[in-house]
Amino acid sequence: QVQLVESGGGLVQPGGSLRLSCAASGFTFSTYWMYWVRQAPGKGREFVAAISNWSDGATDYADSVKGRFTISRDNTKNTVYLQMNSLKSGDTAVYYCAAGWLGTRDVNRYSYWGQGTQVTVSS
Numbered sequence: 001q002v003q004l005v006e007s008g009g010g011l012v013q014p015g016g017s018l019r020l021s022c023a024a025s026g027f028t029f030s031t032y033w034m035y036w037v038r039q040a041p042g043k044g045r046e047f048v049a050a051i052s053n054w055s056d057g058a059t060d061y062a063d064s065v066k067g068r069f070t071i072s073r074d075n076t077k078n079t080v081y082l083q084m085n086s087l088k089s090g091d092t093a094v095y096y097c098a099a100g101w102l103g104t105r106d107v108n109r110y111s112y113w114g115q116g117t118q119v120t121v122s123s
Helices: none
Strands: 003-007 010-012 018-025 033-039 045-051 059-061 069-074 079-084 093-100 117-121
Touching: 003 093, 018 033, 018 093, 018 117, 033 069, 033 079, 045 069, 045 079, 045 093, 059 069, 079 093
Parallel strands: 010 117
Antiparallel strands: 003 018, 018 079, 033 045, 033 093, 045 059, 069 079, 093 117
């Protein structure tokens, strides 16, 4: 069956960095767009970043993370990554990876979801 398993979350001080990983199985990873989505306490799920299934690996970022976060994928390992730099307290959330057919920021249109990993930015 389809599985998306995130790892790499934790507690980090403001200005610090974390790298999230998401290992995928049960579907043809290379043919799907991959996304990172986050949910802060008391808020809805928010698009963070996307990477295409095209050969050029086109990417898209929410304005709030552009220039600080980098999404990448390794199709040989069926894994997508999110490198997060210059972290702020406002980045505190549960981070989910997701997979879908479309290049869209509409999180309701994603097909598969992981269980999430907590990222806490605090001094």
